[in-house]
Amino acid sequence: MTTPAPTPAEPPVAPPGALSPRTLAVSAGRPARVPGAALNPPVVLSSTFVSQGTPAAGEHLYGRIGTPAWEPFELALAALERTDHEAAGLPVTGPPATVFASGMAAIDAALALVPVGGRVVVPRHAYQVTLVLLREQAERGVLRVDQVDVVDTAAVVAALRGHDGDGSDGDGPAAMLWLESPTNPMLEVADVPALVAAAHEVGALVVVDSTFATPLVQRPLALGADVVVHSVTKYLAGHSDVVLGATLADDPALHARLVAHRTTHGAIAGPFEVWLALRGLRTLALRVERAQATAGELARRLAAHAHVVEVRYPGLPDDSGHARAAAQMDGFGAILGLRPVGGVPGADALVAAVALWVPATSLGGVESTLERRRRFPTESPTVPEDLVRLSVGIEDVEDLWADLDAALSAAALSAAARSTGAREGDTR
């Protein structure tokens, strides 16, 4: 009797679910292990692919429909978002991810899941361009919008049910609950599991913009959400060098609609940008862990600073969102809200006085940035005028603190000088 010739062994690749997300950020989305092959996926520059007749399943046809330039990044992101999900019996490749040209393109695709005339319940504080897009679509009659205080679970539930106060259901149930948690830029924390349950009770889809948290800190699909949206521009790419977005959905029908929206509306990602995003994603755990630890330390010190009126950070034990964040997140992120003394001039003076921190919009890069959010006329009017949003990067914590501390003192001095000047002006 002869023993069968051994078939060439597949390389020992552990199933993704068995690996830590920190590892998956490094290992997922690699090319097959073939001797002599490249370790990293290539940048694929091809608008079209060899094809004739009826295409086979998964066969590439055309660069707007699907390209190998996107797939390694989509696989890696899916692996990160699915790690708490094995219990749900999901396939090992995880919830399908769809990369888009920007976070806003991903948000636009997710909002297109709302049937025409459907009602969207959305936090009053959320990424301002999301609110602008919702307002624009409401004005065109595409959908209806109800803004809520997302911290107030009872108010959100009432808005989802559509009660109009007199016991009748004048508005009808909502079609979608749009969540950001923590919110941009107020750092409010929603009770995601409770709100998901209430939304599903009335048949509403739940979308979570999880940009602030990243899949390492919060996995909304595991909390029951239907769709997750990321601005890949921020932490996932992480180096302030690309603009990209992504959606993830467990339900194959929802995923197919998101892909179809990308194909039809054409907001597709460029191959170089996606390659850079995957390169950035490889260090996600190191970056997020460092930034988050530094943010916690800075928040503690700022809360005790003489020139600070208020610090918003869910990681602070007395922050109103702390208990919820601790229950549903693996950490508290690295975005802080800061109100320095001196009102708007104080905030502007702080932003002008920093030397290491960069005055700039956006967030989630390796470099620490800050800005006063109400400098934008489209920012929500209920965001305090003097709120400065800080995105903590990966620089040394003592260097960041020294720069911030000096800038706070300089800003307080200039605020004091202004008020003295104003008093002197009064006596004239």
Ligand SMILES: *Cc1c(COP(=O)(O)O)cnc(C)c1O
């Ligand atoms: C930046 C941002 C977006 C928009 O993403 P772009 O990549 O700039 O289009 C959406 N949501 C949040 C929370 C963001 O911070």
